[in-house]
Amino acid sequence: MSALPRHVPSSTDLPAVHWLRSSYSTGANNCVETARPLTGPWAGMLAVRDSKAPAGPALLFSPESWADFTATIKA
Template identity: 50%
Template sequence: MGTGIDLIAVTWRKSSYSNGSGGECVEVSDGIPGVLPVRDSKDPDGPALLFAPEAWASFVRAVKGGEFNGR
């Protein structure tokens, strides 16, 4: 299903937690108002997930807070 959002021309940046060795990395783009695209850096031509900025910020806070560490 298409979204009508063109992700071809956006600028992507890797997570600051990326180890830089081609490991498990995500990339995000801040170039679209009201939408935060996220993709797998190992598959730049693959799909991207689209988040509301508030939802992404909430997810990042939860990760930093250890909510997904399996405990």
């Protein structure tokens, strides 16, 4: 990966973001959610959190790091 993800202690520290859940997700809340902060110090990053803990921590990836991560998982 091109850079390590950043950690945000609580996803509530990312105001005014719209969290999205995968269309492959079931109703059991056992997946991850993603959001793209548009303002603030995390603008342009991709935020990822556990859907079971919406107020819990989030990881922030650069677009390049996220693309590398998902490509590695697919391979």
